Amino acid sequence: MGGGQKSAAFQLMKENNFQPDDSQLSALLRESRGMPALPPRFQQNVWRRIEDAEASVRPAAWLDSLAALILRPRFAVAVASVLLLAGILSGTLEGWQVARHDAQVNYLAAVAPQAAR
Amino acid sequence: MNRSLVILLAALALGAAIFAGSYFTARHATVMCCAKPADDLDWLRTEFSLSDAEMARVRELHEGYLPKCAAMCAKIAAKKSELESVLGTGTNLTAEAQTKLKEIGELRAQCQAQMLQHFITVSQAMPPDQGQRYLAEMKRRTLGTNELMEQSMSGETGHEHHH
Numbered sequence: 001m002g003g004g005q006k007s008a009a010f011q012l013m014k015e016n017n018f019q020p021d022d023s024q025l026s027a028l029l030r031e032s033r034g035m036p037a038l039p040p041r042f043q044q045n046v047w048r049r050i051e052d053a054e055a056s057v058r059p060a061a062w063l064d065s066l067a068a069l070i071l072r073p074r075f076a077v078a079v080a081s082v083l084l085l086a087g088i089l090s091g092t093l094e095g096w097q098v099a100r101h102d103a104q105v106n107y108l109a110a111v112a113p114q115a116a117r
Numbered sequence: 118m119n120r121s122l123v124i125l126l127a128a129l130a131l132g133a134a135i136f137a138g139s140y141f142t143a144r145h146a147t148v149m150c151c152a153k154p155a156d157d158l159d160w161l162r163t164e165f166s167l168s169d170a171e172m173a174r175v176r177e178l179h180e181g182y183l184p185k186c187a188a189m190c191a192k193i194a195a196k197k198s199e200l201e202s203v204l205g206t207g208t209n210l211t212a213e214a215q216t217k218l219k220e221i222g223e224l225r226a227q228c229q230a231q232m233l234q235h236f237i238t239v240s241q242a243m244p245p246d247q248g249q250r251y252l253a254e255m256k257r258r259t260l261g262t263n264e265l266m267e268q269s270m271s272g273e274t275g276h277e278h279h280h
């Protein structure tokens with residue numbers, strides 16, 4: 001019987017005294033926490049550290065993504081095919097020019113010997 | 118070393134090897150395939166896109182010209198050996214040596230005239246635009262070498278004589 005009376009009294013007190021928008025209570029609570037003063041230029045220093053960390057990470061990330069791209073079979077085969085084709089084309093063109101030059105030299109040697117020039 | 122960097126460098130090396138391998142193989146194959154040193158006239162056919170009939174006419178002219186050219190070259194060579202024997206070990210330029218030099222010059226002029234006449238005749242056996250191109254190329258190739266030497270000796274290309 002006595003326990004039931006206590007509980008009812010506590011419930012009544014709570015309903016009468018608790019106010020969520022009590023500014024005085026909030027100020028008191030803030031003061032009681034005892035927050036230390038921030039060092040000068042605290043925010044600027046924080047942002048600088050974040051920027052520095054991102055800057056040091058960026059090249060490695062770029063290299064990693066490029067390496068990952070190279071290791072993709074489709075990309076690797078495509079690049080190898082392009083290089084092979086470019087090599088064949090440029091080699092054929094160069095070889096054709098060398099052969100053309102040799103043929104011209106042969107003709108000139110036949111019709112215009114060095115003694116006649 | 119960073120793994121990504123190793124992958125990148127290996128890929129670059131592999132790419133360079135693929136390009137270089139295909140380039141040199143194709144170049145070698147093309148030179149072997151297209152160079153036909155057995156036929157002196159092969160260049161004319163490909164360069165000036167001559168038909169079989171034009172090519173036959175050019176070949177006829179070419180074969181007619183070669184013995185004349187060889188005879189003229191032999192005359193020049195004989196005259197040069199005469200000049201060398203006249204010069205001997207002497208230190209003076211004798212009148213006889215000067216005569217030989219003049220004769221060599223005349224023979225060279227005759228040879229060049231004959232050569233130019235051959236080029237003109239061959240150019241006339243080609244289609245007009247190709248013939249003009251052929252003649253210009255032959256003049257540039259055969260007469261240009263002397264012009265370059267003369268220009269360099271006269272100082273036109275920036276070279277100066279210092280006495």
